[in-house]
Amino acid sequence: MVPDELDVLERHPKTSEPGELMRPHNMTCFGCGPESPHGLHLEMYAGEGFSVDAKMPVQQWMEGGPGVIHGGILSSAFDDVMGMTPRLIGPAAVTAHLQVDFLQPIPVGKTLHLHAEILGKQRRKIYVEGVAHLGDPERPVARANGLFVQIDVRAHFADHVENSAKAAEYLGGKPQL
Structure with missing residues (x-):
């Protein structure tokens, strides 16, 4: 549930247009990393406002x-x-809560369209909603709500x-731990 008292959102000046x-997120991220040997290899695009969009072919191995x-x-x-939406407003964030509502079966062989949008931010907490459809945004096949918390990476x-x-690549150089 999104609280009433929210911070003003501003798009980070260095974020994608x-x-x-x-x-x-990093080169071996399961979701979007191009070097992940068994990943989803999602390509995500910055949307208008505080949103992110992606398409995912539903492959046989995902059955x-x-x-x-x-x-x-x-x-x-x-x-x-x-989890990519927090990049639109600033520091990295990690998933604290994710709820998915499965509205109807999603067939193998189709292309899934995913859209995520920030609903609001309160201090370090970022509230995000997601929707998935098979090409018609008016006919969602799944919805999600999540809470992401900004962190010091x-x-x-x-x-x-x-x-x-x-x-080292993810942390911007060899970490000094």
């Missing part, structure tokens, strides 16, 4: 029930697209940085 491809996407894959896609990942082959 509307229609521009956004850089991945859960017969002929339809696995709910965990859909949840991962929402998490990544919704170096401090947040300090205990785990040695587990990542690409941590």
Whole structure:
């Protein structure tokens, strides 16, 4: 639930322009990393205002029930697209809560369109909603709501940085831990 008292949102001056491809969270991110060997490889585009858009071909390896996407894959896609929206306003943020409503089965072989938009911000908390459709925005197949919390990247990942082959790139150079 989005609180009543919200901060004024301003687009970060260094963020992607509307229609521009956004850089991945990191090169091996499961959702958007081009070097992730088993990832979704989402390409996300900055939208108008405080929104992000992506398209995802629903491939055979994503199958859960017969002929339809696995709910965990859909949840991962929402998490990544919704998690990209904080970049539009400033510091990095991580998922604190994600709720997905599965409205109808999503067939393998279709292209899923994902849209995420910031609803508001209160201090470090960013409230985001997402919607997915198969080409007609008026006929959503899934919806999501999430809470993302802005972090200090170096401090947040300090205990785990040695587990990542690409941590230095993600943290902007060799981390000094």
